[in-house]
Amino acid sequence: MKTFLMVMAYVILAPLAGAVLSGLDRKLTARMQARVGPPVLQPLYDVLKLLQKENLVVRRSQNFYVMFFLIFIIFTGGLFFAGKDLLIVIFALTLAEIFFVLGGYKASSPYSIIGSQRAMIQMMAYEPVIILSAVGMYMVTRSFYITDIVSFGKPLFYYLPGILVTFIYILAMKFSKSPFDLAYSHHGHQELVKGMTTEFSGRALAMIEVAHWYENILMLAFVWLFFSNNIFTGAALTLGVYFFTILVDNSFARVRWEMALISSWLVWLLFGVGNIIFLFFVLR
Amino acid sequence: MPYLKRSPWIIHYDGTSCNGCDIEVLASLTPKYDVERLGVINTGNPKHADILLITGCINDQNREVVQNIYEQMPDPKVVIAVGICAGSGGIFWNCYNVLGGVNKVLPVDVYVPGCAARPESIIDGVVKSLKILENKKHKLVAMSSGEESLTIEMADIEDAVEILSLQKLTYQSEAELYNDYTMPPLTETLDELKEDFKTITFFKAVMNGVIIGSVRGMVKDGTCYIYRRIVHPMYQNLGIGKKLMNHIESYFGSASRFEVITGHKSKRNINFYQRLGYKMFKCEKINDKRHRVYLEKLNDKDVK
Numbered sequence: 044m045k046t047f048l049m050v051m052a053y054v055i056l057a058p059l060a061g062a063v064l065s066g067l068d069r070k071l072t073a074r075m076q077a078r079v080g081p082p083v084l085q086p087l088y089d090v091l092k093l094l095q096k097e098n099l100v101v102r103r104s105q106n107f108y109v110m111f112f113l114i115f116i117i118f119t120g121g122l123f124f125a126g127k128d129l130l131i132v133i134f135a136l137t138l139a140e141i142f143f144v145l146g147g148y149k150a151s152s153p154y155s156i157i158g159s160q161r162a163m164i165q166m167m168a169y170e171p172v173i174i175l176s177a178v179g180m181y182m183v184t185r186s187f188y189i190t191d192i193v194s195f196g197k198p199l200f201y202y203l204p205g206i207l208v209t210f211i212y213i214l215a216m217k218f219s220k221s222p223f224d225l226a227y228s229h230h231g232h233q234e235l236v237k238g239m240t241t242e243f244s245g246r247a248l249a250m251i252e253v254a255h256w257y258e259n260i261l262m263l264a265f266v267w268l269f270f271s272n273n274i275f276t277g278a279a280l281t282l283g284v285y286f287f288t289i290l291v292d293n294s295f296a297r298v299r300w301e302m303a304l305i306s307s308w309l310v311w312l313l314f315g316v317g318n319i320i321f322l323f324f325v326l327r
Numbered sequence: 328m329p330y331l332k333r334s335p336w337i338i339h340y341d342g343t344s345c346n347g348c349d350i351e352v353l354a355s356l357t358p359k360y361d362v363e364r365l366g367v368i369n370t371g372n373p374k375h376a377d378i379l380l381i382t383g384c385i386n387d388q389n390r391e392v393v394q395n396i397y398e399q400m401p402d403p404k405v406v407i408a409v410g411i412c413a414g415s416g417g418i419f420w421n422c423y424n425v426l427g428g429v430n431k432v433l434p435v436d437v438y439v440p441g442c443a444a445r446p447e448s449i450i451d452g453v454v455k456s457l458k459i460l461e462n463k464k465h466k467l468v469a470m471s472s473g474e475e476s477l478t479i480e481m482a483d484i485e486d487a488v489e490i491l492s493l494q495k496l497t498y499q500s501e502a503e504l505y506n507d508y509t510m511p512p513l514t515e516t517l518d519e520l521k522e523d524f525k526t527i528t529f530f531k532a533v534m535n536g537v538i539i540g541s542v543r544g545m546v547k548d549g550t551c552y553i554y555r556r557i558v559h560p561m562y563q564n565l566g567i568g569k570k571l572m573n574h575i576e577s578y579f580g581s582a583s584r585f586e587v588i589t590g591h592k593s594k595r596n597i598n599f600y601q602r603l604g605y606k607m608f609k610c611e612k613i614n615d616k617r618h619r620v621y622l623e624k625l626n627d628k629d630v631k
Binding site (some may be wrong): 069079081085091097237243248 | 330331333334336358361363364365366370371372374375377399401402403464
C-alpha cells in the first residue's frame with residue numbers, strides 16, 4: 044500500500060514539483076543576471092499554452108516516439124519510487140531517452156538530427172557515471188534495491204564522495220544546462236535553435252516539457268539517495284545540489300561536444316573508478 | 328483560460344533592417360527592460376513561436392523566407408511589424424528593389440512605428456498583440472465548433488481588413504501551385520481593396536461572427552463578372568463556395584451572362600465551375616507560369 048501511494052504521489056506530484064523547480068530555476072537565473080524574471084509558475088503557463096496551439100508535424104510518427112518518451116519516464120520514476128532494482132531503473136531511463144532521440148531523428152530536420160546525435164554523445168558521457176553510482180551503492184549497501192539503499196542508515200556520500208562529484212558533474216547534461224546543453228537547451232538559446240525539439244510544436248512539445256519535469260525530479264531523487272539517511276537534511280542537500288547546477292549554468296559558456304565527452308570520461312575514470320577501487324580495498 | 332497571453336514566444340526576423348530596430352528588439356531582453364518577466368522568450372524557431380516580429384521591409388529575396396516562416400508557425404499566431412520600414416517601407420518606399428512593408432505578403436496585426444522603434448514601444452506592441460492572439464484563438468475555436476450559423480450577406484468597407492487577410496491565406500495554395508507569389512490577390516494592399524469597394528459588390532460568408540468566405544462581382548454591359556471566390560482552408564469542401572456562387576448569381580439575376588476566371592492548373596476550380604454549368608471559352612497566357620482560363624454561363628433563368 045505504501046509503495047502504491049509513493050508511485051501515485053510521484054505520478055501526480057512530480058510534474059507540479061518539476062514545474063515549480065523549473066520556475067524557480069528561471070527566477071534564480073534572472074536574479075543572477077540582475078533581471079526581474081518570469082513568475083515562478085511560468086513553465087506551467089508555457090505548457091498550458093502549448094496545449095492550446097496547433098500541433099504541426101513533419102511526420103506523424105514523431106509524436107508517437109515523444110509519447111513513449113513520456114510514458115517510459117513515468118514508468119522509470121514509478122519503479123524508482125516503488126523502491127525497485129536500481130539497475131532496471133537505469134535501463135528503463137536509457138530506453139526513455141532513446142525514444143526521445145528516435146523522435147528527433149524521425150523529424151528529419153538538420154537541427155533535430157544534430158541534436159539527436161549530440162544527445163547520444165551525451166548518453167555515452169553520462170551512462171557510465173549512472174551505472175558506476177549503482178555499483179558504488181551496491182558495494183556499500185550490498186543491494187541494488189532502492190528500499191535497501193534508503194534504509195541503510197548511514198549517509199552514502201561518506202563512502203561515495205568521488206561518485207557524488209562525478210554525478211553532479213554530469214547533472215548539467217541531464218538538466219540540459221550549460222556547460223553541457225549541447226543537444227537541447229532549456230533556455231532560449233538560438234545557436235542550434237532548439238536541438239532535438241526543433242520540429243515539435245503544440246501538444247508534442249508540451250509532452251516533452253512534462254517529461255523533462257518528471258526526469259528532473261527523478262534525477263534529484265537519485266541525488267537524494269546519496270543523503271538518504273535523514274529525509275530533511277537529504278532534501279536540503281539535494282536542493283543545494285540543484286542550486287549549484289543553476290550557479291554553474293550561469294557561470295559557464297557552452298563547451299564543444301569533444302570537451303563534454305572527454306572531460307566527463309576523465310572525471311568518472313579519476314573520481315568514480317578511484318572511489319570504487321578505494322571501496323574495494325576498504326570494505327573487503 | 329488565457330494562457331496564450333501569459334507565455335508569448337517570439338521569433339524575430341530581420342528583413343532588410345539597418346539593425347537599428349534589431350538592436351532595440353534585443354535591448355528588450357536585457358536587464359533594463361527584461362521582457363521575460365512577461366513570459367516572453369525569443370525562440371528563434373518558428374515551430375515554437377506565437378508571434379512573428381519582423382523588422383525591415385520586404386524585397387524579392389526575403390519574401391519567400393518571410394512567407395515560409397509564417398507558414399511554419401502553428402496557429403494561433405500574430406505578426407508584428409516593428410519600425411517604419413516594416414510598416415510601410417519607410418525611406419525605401421517605392422524603391423525599385425523593395426516591395427514595401429510586411430503587409431505586402433502577410434496579414435500584419437500590430438504596427439510598431441519608430442525609426443528606430445524604442446524598446447518601450449516594442450514591448451507595448453507585443454502586449455497589444457496578446458489580445459489579438461487570444462481573439463484569434465477564440466475565433467479558431469468558434470470556427471471549428473459551430474457549422475449551422477453560416478450566413479451570407481453583403482460586405483461593407485469595414486470588412487476589408489478581414490477579407491484581405493482571408494484572401495492572402497486562401498491564395499497561398501494557388502501561389503504554391505504556380506510557384507508564383509506575385510499574383511495580384513497576394514500583393515494587393517488594403518488601400519487597393521478599399522478602392523475596389525467603390526465599383527465592386529462584395530459578399531461575405533460569416534460563421535459565428537467570423538468571415539470564413541467571400542466572393543465579389545460587378546455587372547458591366549449585361550455581363551456579371553465574378554472574382555475571387557475564397558473560402559478559409561479549414562472550411563473547404565463543405566459547400567460554402569457553392570452557396571457563395573448561388574448567392575451572387577441570384578443577386579445579379581438581371582445579368583444575361585456570368586463570367587469567371589481561374590488559372591489553367593487549378594483543375595478543382597475548373598471542375599467546380601463546370602459542375603455549376605459554366606463552360607470554358609477562352610484561355611489566355613499571362614506569364615510563363617500561369618494561363619488564365621475564362622468560363623461563362625448564360626443566365627437561363629432570364630430566358631424563362
